[in-house]
Amino acid sequence: MAQQDFDTVADQLGRTPRAIREVAHRCPSGHPAVIQTSPRLEDGTPFPTLYYSTCPRLNSAISTLETSGVMKEMTDRLGTDPELAAAYLRAHESYLAERDAIESLGTGVTAGGMPGRVKCLHVHVAHALAKGPGVNPFGDEALEMLAGHWPTGPCAAEDGD
Template sequence: MPAEHTAVDAADEAAVAAQLGRTPRGLRAVAHRCPCSLPAVVQTAPRLPDGTPFPTLYYLTCARLNSRIGGLEADGRMREMTERLDTDPDLADAYRRAHQAYLAERDAIEPLGTQVTAGGMPSRVKCLHVHVAHALAAGPGVNPFGDETLVELGDWWTPGPCVSPPA
């Protein structure tokens, strides 16, 4: 696992379950932690425990961040971003590179035999949650729409943990 990713322990799994409101599936690592130390993004296995393909490598778990991103999606941000792909070749190239990086990282774990990544990559934007998760897990400069969304959201973590840390 990449150096910035950490193994999932029982407290992480409990925190993610509280964030999601359900038992998490296919957890491989914590890919990004909030400043409060709880997981914000987890890396999931390319296949769920029952063998079902799950192409979403990075899954956003922070309830507060999920809610704030949902507001941007409701405002039509994905449509605006998709339209920009047709008019900004540099942005389209950066987005294509994000897709390729996501696919290469997932396939290094387990190839699914598909070019499908997540979030509409590389031709449209259909889920900002995926792009933010990718940006937080990979760091700045990898996913342009994830980076852009994080800048727009600002300090989303400042009110404190999104759930009570597990005992």
């Protein structure tokens, strides 16, 4: 990872980033928006979140969306829409397979509540941005809901650096 990207992510997070493997998605202004992390932190602690949203504007928009109750509605739909539940299970399985190909944590736990519930839209949006449309149905839905709120300009710095 380029030092400039590392420094940008540190500025975005307000702390030194941990276990970064690469930038997985950039916003239109070119800044990192999603990073891929190692399955373990530097000290060996398991870190199952493979994709991590770093863009402050994106994170703010996702947090606002989360407060609307949409995650409960998404979770409820898993029990009534078998096709959606199957697509979400596939998202979980692909996430797990990709993470395990880097390093297995010996667990079937992925992130964001997959595959049984939706508990963190940040994870789902990051996954959808990193892998593209059609992989994570709830990430795709959340991105559609965020379309008017992100991207809205430089994500990492007020002056657009």
